[in-house]
Amino acid sequence: MSNKTFGPFELQKAYNNEPVPADFVERRRISAAMQTLAERLIRAEGDIDTLSGWADQLEALVATVGEPDRRDTRAANRKLFTGSATAEDIFHMMDYDPVGGPSNPIAPQVEWLQEDQNGIEGALRLGLQYQGPPGRVHGGVIAWLLDAALSRALHAAFRLGVTGTLNIRYLAATPIEDTIHCRARITGQEGRKIFVEGGIWHGDTQTVSAEGIWLTPKSLG
Numbered sequence: 449m450s451n452k453t454f455g456p457f458e459l460q461k462a463y464n465n466e467p468v469p470a471d472f473v474e475r476r477r478i479s480a481a482m483q484t485l486a487e488r489l490i491r492a493e494g495d496i497d498t499l500s501g502w503a504d505q506l507e508a509l510v511a512t513v514g515e516p517d518r519r520d521t522r523a524a525n526r527k528l529f530t531g532s533a534t535a536e537d538i539f540h541m542m543d544y545d546p547v548g549g550p551s552n553p554i555a556p557q558v559e560w561l562q563e564d565q566n567g568i569e570g571a572l573r574l575g576l577q578y579q580g581p582p583g584r585v586h587g588g589v590i591a592w593l594l595d596a597a598l599s600r601a602l603h604a605a606f607r608l609g610v611t612g613t614l615n616i617r618y619l620a621a622t623p624i625e626d627t628i629h630c631r632a633r634i635t636g637q638e639g640r641k642i643f644v645e646g647g648i649w650h651g652d653t654q655t656v657s658a659e660g661i662w663l664t665p666k667s668l669g
């Protein structure tokens with residue numbers, strides 16, 4: 449692990465370029481196994497003995513894990529804003545992102561195809577656990593995904609902000625269990641307000657459009 453330290457505008461660059469710390473290799477394995485279980489077990493057919501056996505094994509693991517101590521994310525965030533965050537701090541902030549974070553067991557995994565000043569594009573496939581109407585992604589999951597995708601467009605352009613307003617228009621069904629793409633880009637800025645737009649596509653069909661306003665923290669604006 450290097451001794452380099454990073455500030456707020458280096459967040460994404462450091463995360464993309466620094467080597468993955470050894471503990472995060474294992475954290476990612478845990479998360480991947482939990483995601484696979486969630487996808488395989490939801491609505492799984494099985495006789496009562498099979499279901500009961502799986503439940504027993506999972507409850508035993510929960511008991512083994514207990515309630516471990518957890519790192520305070522606020523400390524890493526404070527270090528970031530004073531330019532003293534280590535690579536490990538950056539991984540503790542980014543690897544648990546609820547969308548795409550490889551160490552977060554509830555995060556849909558995203559393959560980022562573009563991440564630069566012009567915008568972002570990600571490819572992903574949402575399993576049955578994200579279903580709303582039969583065969584379609586739940587509308588709230590879509591909002592969750594787009595909040596993250598539009599935020600990512602800020603990070604890729606080396607800017608930071610929190611979501612102030614997010615407007616979403618659901619244009620057509622977004623399918624589960626098939627590859628979809630999310631895209632986002634910054635369209636303008638007025639003082640601390642950053643305007644962002646984006647959407648979701650299934651093949652050539654745009655299924656969702658979104659636009660919103662992100663607010664840069666007063667300390668950075």
Ligand SMILES: CCCCCCCCCCCC(=O)SCCNC(=O)CCNC(=O)[C@H](O)C(C)(C)COP(=O)(O)OP(=O)(O)OC[C@H]1O[C@@H](n2cnc3c(N)ncnc32)[C@H](O)[C@@H]1OP(=O)(O)O
Binds near residue numbers: 596612
């Ligand atoms: C960072 C670590 C990363 C590191 C980690 C990565 C984080 C990923 C984040 C993912 C994205 C999220 O989920 S963020 C979490 C969800 N969002 C939140 O929790 C935000 C909750 N809301 C707030 O904290 C606040 O309301 C703010 C910051 C949005 C605004 O408060 P403020 O900063 O005091 O704003 P204020 O001075 O009154 O207004 C400034 C200008 O913005 C306008 N404005 C004010 N509020 C809004 C609004 N909601 N939507 C649109 N515009 C607004 C005003 O009209 C004004 O325009 P004018 O008069 O100048 O024209």
